[in-house]
Amino acid sequence: MAVPIQTRSAPTRRVESEGILRMLLLVLALAMPLMTMAYLKIQSTRLGYAMGDLKERIHKEEEVQRKLLLERSRYQRDEAVQVYAEKAGLQPRKQSHLIRRSFTAADQQLARLRPVSSDTF
Numbered sequence: 001m002a003v004p005i006q007t008r009s010a011p012t013r014r015v016e017s018e019g020i021l022r023m024l025l026l027v028l029a030l031a032m033p034l035m036t037m038a039y040l041k042i043q044s045t046r047l048g049y050a051m052g053d054l055k056e057r058i059h060k061e062e063e064v065q066r067k068l069l070l071e072r073s074r075y076q077r078d079e080a081v082q083v084y085a086e087k088a089g090l091q092p093r094k095q096s097h098l099i100r101r102s103f104t105a106a107d108q109q110l111a112r113l114r115p116v117s118s119d120t121f
Helices: 010-086 106-114
Strands: none
Touching: none
């Protein structure tokens, strides 16, 4: 009976490949938490930027709403004044007041030369 001859090279290669596989698994096991931390940090940064943008948009919307409420209150006040004026029979006031002449240097000099006393009034 002939016993087949076994070579020892096959088990050695198997042991080497198991060692390489174990090293790869170790590297992967160590790298996974680091990759997870990096991913979470990136997501946190993106979320921070999105929240800042959202807060800015909310602030702008509140400002627009405040301006609209102010305009509405002015309009309501103007309407109330107009209704009262119509009930009281008042005439609308002229809005343009033109001052045709301004004080010149000669006018100022004349005012210094001839002061107005309060006794004449």
